Amino acid sequence: MQPPIPHSRPLIDDKDVLAVASVVRSGHLAQGRKTLELEEKLRLLVGAKRAVAVSSGTAAIYVALRAMGVSPGSEVALPTYVCSAPLHALTLAGATPLLCDVDPETYNIDPDDLRARLTPKTACIIVPHLFGLPARLDEISALGVPVLEDCAMSLGSLYRGRPTGSFGLAAIFSFYATKMAAAGEGGAVVSKDGGILARAADIREYDNKISLAPRFNFKTTDVASALASSQLDKLKRFVLKRRMIAERYVAAWDGLAGLPELAPEEALPNFYRFVLDISQPVERVMEFLDSFGVTAARPVFRNLHQYGLGDGGKFAGADRAFSRALSVPIYPALREEEIARVESAVQRALTA
Numbered sequence: 207m208q209p210p211i212p213h214s215r216p217l218i219d220d221k222d223v224l225a226v227a228s229v230v231r232s233g234h235l236a237q238g239r240k241t242l243e244l245e246e247k248l249r250l251l252v253g254a255k256r257a258v259a260v261s262s263g264t265a266a267i268y269v270a271l272r273a274m275g276v277s278p279g280s281e282v283a284l285p286t287y288v289c290s291a292p293l294h295a296l297t298l299a300g301a302t303p304l305l306c307d308v309d310p311e312t313y314n315i316d317p318d319d320l321r322a323r324l325t326p327k328t329a330c331i332i333v334p335h336l337f338g339l340p341a342r343l344d345e346i347s348a349l350g351v352p353v354l355e356d357c358a359m360s361l362g363s364l365y366r367g368r369p370t371g372s373f374g375l376a377a378i379f380s381f382y383a384t385k386m387a388a389a390g391e392g393g394a395v396v397s398k399d400g401g402i403l404a405r406a407a408d409i410r411e412y413d414n415k416i417s418l419a420p421r422f423n424f425k426t427t428d429v430a431s432a433l434a435s436s437q438l439d440k441l442k443r444f445v446l447k448r449r450m451i452a453e454r455y456v457a458a459w460d461g462l463a464g465l466p467e468l469a470p471e472e473a474l475p476n477f478y479r480f481v482l483d484i485s486q487p488v489e490r491v492m493e494f495l496d497s498f499g500v501t502a503a504r505p506v507f508r509n510l511h512q513y514g515l516g517d518g519g520k521f522a523g524a525d526r527a528f529s530r531a532l533s534v535p536i537y538p539a540l541r542e543e544e545i546a547r548v549e550s551a552v553q554r555a556l557t558a
């Protein structure tokens with residue numbers, strides 16, 4: 207029996223290993239030259255004024271919200287169908303969540319639903335580009351509320367020909383182990399606004415400050431930054447390989463499930479996740495795939511309103527997404543034999 211195919215696996219090559227080894231050998235482990243190099247690469251990629259690297263994507267959301275002026279008492283909008291990281295970050299910043307629904311076809315914020323729920327207290331909208339598909343940024347931006355793009359999943363995706371992360375007042379990225387550029391942990395804030403960037407860089411650190419107002423340590427290390435930076439060099443290739451696998455899956459499963467569009471309007475997704483919309487019970491299909499050595503997952507653990515948030519409001523799109531979404535392995539480290547195994551296991555699961 208072949209080893210099971212994990213849901214995610216980074217592609218680490220000799221260049222990555224050498225990049226990390228040279229930092230470790232240098233003896234300079236803390237945030238330094240390699241972090242500056244990573245920040246510069248990300249800045250150029252997104253067309254930002256500067257990038258501020260931090261310890262995780264969650265830390266990046268917290269730092270960005272604070273730097274954007276979100277303070278205790280403000281309200282921050284976000285979709286209910288998303289991992290809990292943005293919720294924790296805004297809560298830590300003292301804000302309260304305003305949940306909105308998603309479009310179950312794209313899994314992204316439904317701008318009409320968001321518009322109907324906004325209040326005069328909404329200080330910011332966190333816009334995740336879920337599974338790497340850009341959200342409808344033009345309609346969301348037109349609402350006139352500052353946008354923080356959550357690009358944890360969308361590094362390398364384009365919207366209207368421009369990288370995600372270049373539209374909002376600020377944006378964040380994650381270099382978590384499963385992400386497009388994997389460094390174990392890590393994140394960054396980008397913006398075109400010098401004030402936001404200066405505040406983000408200040409909030410990141412606790413030392414050498416003139417007051418003892420509460421602070422924390424959000425810094426990253428040059429070890430993680432060297433890996434993230436080396437991974438970023440391969441981003442274009444990573445996206446191409448993911449797209450190639452997505453094309454294979456769409457050809458293999460056409461008619462068996464709802465599938466992501468390969469060429470959605472106005473967007474070029476990075477295919478960070480390949481999520482099927484299935485009518486069979488998700489847990490049962492996961493178990494079936496597991497018996498063929500294919501690890502599938504619910505791509506979002508739970509809707510945030512399922513925890514009792516959202517004042518009992520209705521979130522029909524998110525409920526549908528949660529009950530039908532199944533994420534299957536798609537990443538550049540997948541070998542040919544593994545891609546074929548995923549193809550045939552999913553075919554069997556959906557025709558069983």
Ligand SMILES: Cc1ncc(COP(=O)(O)O)c(C=O)c1O
Pocket residue numbers: 262263264265288289291292334356358359380381382391392393
């Ligand atoms: C949409 C989204 N935002 C934020 C995060 C948090 O990133 P991190 O795990 O680097 O803290 C994640 C998680 O991985 C995510 O999927």
